[in-house]
Amino acid sequence: MKSRYSVFSLIRNALKHHQDWPKVWRSPEPKPAYDIVIVGGGGHGLATAYYLAKLHGLRNVAVIERGWLGGGNTGRNTTIVRSNYLWDESAALYEHALKLWEGLSQELNYNVMFSQRGVLNLAHNQHDLRELSRRVNANRLNGVDSEFVSPQQIKELVPIMDLRENGRYPVLGASLQRRGGTARHDAVAWGYARAADALGVDIIQECPVNGFRIEDGRVTGVETGKGFIAAGKVGIVTAGHSSVMANLAGFRLPIQSVPLQALVSEPVKPIIDTVVMSGAVHAYVSQSDKGELVIGAGVDHFIGYGQRGSMPVTEETLAAVCELFPLFRRMRMLRQWGGIVDTCPDASPIISKTPVEGLFINCGWGTGGFKATPGSGWVFAHTIAKNEPHALNAPFKLDRYQSGFLIDEHGAAAVAH
Ligand SMILES: Cc1cc2nc3c(=O)[nH]c(=O)nc-3n(C[C@H](O)[C@H](O)[C@H](O)COP(=O)(O)OP(=O)(O)OC[C@H]3O[C@@H](n4cnc5c(N)ncnc54)[C@H](O)[C@@H]3O)c2cc1C
Numbered sequence: 001m002k003s004r005y006s007v008f009s010l011i012r013n014a015l016k017h018h019q020d021w022p023k024v025w026r027s028p029e030p031k032p033a034y035d036i037v038i039v040g041g042g043g044h045g046l047a048t049a050y051y052l053a054k055l056h057g058l059r060n061v062a063v064i065e066r067g068w069l070g071g072g073n074t075g076r077n078t079t080i081v082r083s084n085y086l087w088d089e090s091a092a093l094y095e096h097a098l099k100l101w102e103g104l105s106q107e108l109n110y111n112v113m114f115s116q117r118g119v120l121n122l123a124h125n126q127h128d129l130r131e132l133s134r135r136v137n138a139n140r141l142n143g144v145d146s147e148f149v150s151p152q153q154i155k156e157l158v159p160i161m162d163l164r165e166n167g168r169y170p171v172l173g174a175s176l177q178r179r180g181g182t183a184r185h186d187a188v189a190w191g192y193a194r195a196a197d198a199l200g201v202d203i204i205q206e207c208p209v210n211g212f213r214i215e216d217g218r219v220t221g222v223e224t225g226k227g228f229i230a231a232g233k234v235g236i237v238t239a240g241h242s243s244v245m246a247n248l249a250g251f252r253l254p255i256q257s258v259p260l261q262a263l264v265s266e267p268v269k270p271i272i273d274t275v276v277m278s279g280a281v282h283a284y285v286s287q288s289d290k291g292e293l294v295i296g297a298g299v300d301h302f303i304g305y306g307q308r309g310s311m312p313v314t315e316e317t318l319a320a321v322c323e324l325f326p327l328f329r330r331m332r333m334l335r336q337w338g339g340i341v342d343t344c345p346d347a348s349p350i351i352s353k354t355p356v357e358g359l360f361i362n363c364g365w366g367t368g369g370f371k372a373t374p375g376s377g378w379v380f381a382h383t384i385a386k387n388e389p390h391a392l393n394a395p396f397k398l399d400r401y402q403s404g405f406l407i408d409e410h411g412a413a414a415v416a417h
Contacts, residue, residue: 024190025197030204033230034062036384037222038237039209039245041065042074043185044362044369045237046192046203047377048384050108053199055378056385061201062231063193064224066208070189073239074370076307076339078262078296080275080286081371082119082180084139084146085412089395090348091142096392097375098179104374110191112183113289119180119275120154122324123173128280131411132175139177149176157274160327168323169281182275182286182294188373212249218357219249235360235384240305240340242363251355253363254345254401259300260367261309261338263318265331267291279411281320292334295321299341299367309338341367346406347413351380351393360384361398368413 013021036052038045041063052058065071081101083094105111123129132148139146151163154174163171193203204226211223212234221230236245246253267290277284282298297317300310314336322329344350344364349372351362362380365372379393389397400406 024194025203027205028202030062030064030202030207030224030226030229033221034202035060035232036235037061037229037231037233038063038235039222040072040237040239041069041189041193041203041205042072042237042239043070043188043192043373044239044365044376044380045235046189046196047373048235048237048362048380049201050192050196050199051378051381052385053196053201056381058385059200062229063196063201063203064207064209064222064229065203065205066225068205069193069203070186073339073341074189074373075186076262076337077185077370078284078286078294079182079185079370080119080180080277080284080296081114081183082177083144083371084119084121084135084175084177084180085409086135086138087407087409088142089407090409090412091139091144093375093379093392093396094372095142095144096378097372100374100378101183102179104188104191108191108195110187110194112187112191114181114183116179116181117274117286118157118176118178119277120149120157120174120176122171122276122278122280124169124171124278124280129172132173135412136175145177145179147176147178149174158272158276160271160325161276162324162326169278169320180275185370192377209245210248212356212359214249214356219359233358233360233384235362235380237362237380239342239363239365239369242342242361246354246361249354249356249359253350253361253398255342255364256303257305257340257342258302259304259306259309259338260341261297261300261313261336263295263297263314263333263336264288265293265295265328266334268293268331271327276324278320278324281324283317283320283324285321285325293328293331299343305340307338307340309336341365343367345401347409348407349376349396350398351376351383351389351396352398353383353389354398366413
């Protein structure tokens with residue numbers, strides 16, 4: 001595909017005060033009816049629409065977003081991507097996503113700035129050591145790149161970390177996934193939106209879905225801020241508000257919604273070229289291309305829908321980060337924000353049919369769904385198109401909370417990322 005953004009258009013638009021950039025996607029009024037309506041214009045919803053059109057030839061599709069694209073958790077997350085989950089089911093799903101990440105900029109002809117700079121998970125005590133080595137071994141059995149590194153190797157990778165034996169949080173080793181890293185979150189939403197729009201998908205922003213029309217147990221459309229839109233099938237992908245949507249459709253989810261926050265520092269010269277995370281101290285750090293330290297925290301300890309984090313968690317996180325990186329003590333934080341994450345009892349997502357015929361749901365990614373964006377959209381598109389899950393998401397059905405076949409990923413998802 002030829003790029004619409006040559007160096008000449010850059011100069012031309014700069015001279016015109018950036019007034020006349022071509023629209024990257026259309027903003028159509030909704031049609032009265034679609035074959036498929038996707039509720040939620042985050043990365044997962046947009047990826048679903050893209051793969052429905054691209055892989056399943058289903059182009060009479062609309063994405064309905066109540067705010068702006070990527071304005072939910074997609075644009076609020078700390079962009080860490082990895083696939084080193086413990087159980088076979090999760091490893092297969094997240095590894096599928098990671099493989100899609102590796103070709104995503106080419107696939108979308110849009111630079112999502114995927115940077116495979118490696119992800120370190122630190123072990124601070126004997127329990128961490130045992131958990132991480134178990135996970136490294138499980139990863140390798142599943143063909144996921146993963147290795148255990150010693151404090152000496154960590155020192156070489158991250159010289160600014162405090163690795164003294166008598167430190168507040170002694171570092172006994174770490175797992176390392178070299179193919180993990182970061183990506184540019186907004187670009188992922190924009191890239192999928194542009195590609196889906198080019199295939200005929202209607203993207204409708206500032207249009208809340210306020211209800212579902214259900215007749216004889218089957219969904220027939222959505223009630224929106226722009227009126228009723230009929231739909232043959234509906235997919236709900238509204239992270240942070242999944243149980244609100246399920247409630248509107250008349251079923252319940254085993255989900256708790258909690259605020260999760262992150263911070264960025266003032267920009268500095270490159271000082272850390274990998275991602276460092278610690279489940280024990282609930283903090284993690286990477287450095288953005290602008291030079292800001294991107295610091296993630298743990299979740300607030302109460303249920304809430306305010307898109308901000310609470311001060312005690314900020315303080316706890318920064319205290320831990322300063323212990324691990326004494327150099328950061330003199331840095332100033334530029335801004336802090338939060339998102340609402342839907343957490344499941346087994347820390348694994350739900351990608352499933354629902355009790356309502358024709359209504360599907362993709363939710364419960366908790367603190368770590370950004371990394372899954374391409375894979376999540378890919379399997380959800382398959383599930384909606386074929387009316388049955390793909391082998392990769394079959395274990396992530398809603399009824400596992402009745403059958404007891406849980407996929408407990410609390411270890412791999414322990415620190416929010
Ligand atoms: C601070 C923070 C840090 C994180 N860090 C990481 C990380 O480093 N790595 C990682 O893998 N994951 C991370 N996550 C988790 C990750 O952001 C999410 O799991 C993921 O982005 C979910 O994507 P989504 O597209 O499902 O959700 P969203 O991007 O939240 O999209 C859902 C959309 O639904 C819309 N919506 C809601 N209700 C309605 C309605 N009634 N009608 C229409 N639209 C509606 C919302 O406006 C929103 O745009 C983090 C999350 C937070 C908050």
